[in-house]
Amino acid sequence: MLNLNLEQLQQHATPLYVYDMNMLRQTLQNAQQEAGKYNFHVHYALKANANTPILNEMRQHGFGADCVSGNEVKAAIENGFTPQEVVFAGVGKSDDEINYALDQQIFCFNCESKHELEVLNELAEKKDTIARVALRINPNVNANTHKYITTGLEENKFGINAWELDSVIELLQQLKHIKLIGIHFHIGSQITDLTVFKNLCTRVNEFQEWFMAHNIRLEHLNVGGGLGVDYYHPEQNPIPDFAAYFGLFNQFLELRPGQQVHFELGRSLVAQCGTLISKVLYIKNGISTNFAILDAGMTELIRPALYQSYHKIVNLTSQKPEVRYDVVGPICESSDCFGKAVMLPETNRGDLIAIRTAGAYGEVMASAYNLRTKAEAIYV
């Protein structure tokens, strides 16, 4: 159950991000315990939430860092992750970002194209260093999730396609400042059907065979992130089934002796510990439903507007009989809506509303659109 103290909340201005650190710790302990059974390495995907207190917990629980920008690499290192625990992915790494990561001697660049390999080699040569690389391969596996967060299909911009691998291997023979240490996959996010990961394992095994046939031994397999959370039942089901998730990879990935397996989890580690707290500004009559107009909007949590995603909405201060509302924000966009036809206890100006499961891809995706003030975050 979420640890929210109403009196404590009422002392803060809204909108407000609240992070339940006990919830976070329980989640991280569970994930590490299950991954540890198989000696799997988990890198926390900073893109989900890069607040310092969250990063501290990740580090203290033994997670590495998965970064997708130079600033994320910097944030990881400044928050105490050692460069040897940092992986760096992204289809469009700039020269500055690559140079910074080379200077830090990070563990691995997840490279997404032949062109990127050439540039990385050139920049590493100038520094007279060697870049460790995992090839991000697009496995053409359907993640069965929202199309904006599907990344492992050939039509997506991510990764190197299977039909390019011959030429990549040829190219790598000429790139003297690159050391191939592994292969990397990430097929999408908010994946709740575990058979999708089984399909991924099958593809990874096939790629392994291909590399073996080319006399290339891979030290590292990185299978990315993507494990989903239960947005509908955050109270009943706050911790994802890490046992089933890691168990599945243990069962279906065919490992060679000494090979290490890496994961890049974001959402599943931080989504449930975060809640967006907002105050009701106005109630306004609509045609079939009334509008509850909040002081939080798509500027604090863009997921419903961008992916039509569901977040559970709770009125923390009213116990009256339920009424139907369209719960909307104050931003000048019709997509600024947290939920349509939501049943809530009769809601009035000043009521506190909790929008659950906002710890991942909430605060990090906040914007200043409409010149909004950045909302405060507290850790309880």
Ligand code: LLP
């Ligand atoms: N690794 C790579 C290369 C990624 O691109 C991502 C997420 C992850 C790992 C972590 O995936 P996770 O475990 O969090 O699913 N803003 C969207 C999600 C975008 C995910 C982007 N990549 C949302 O709010 O649903």
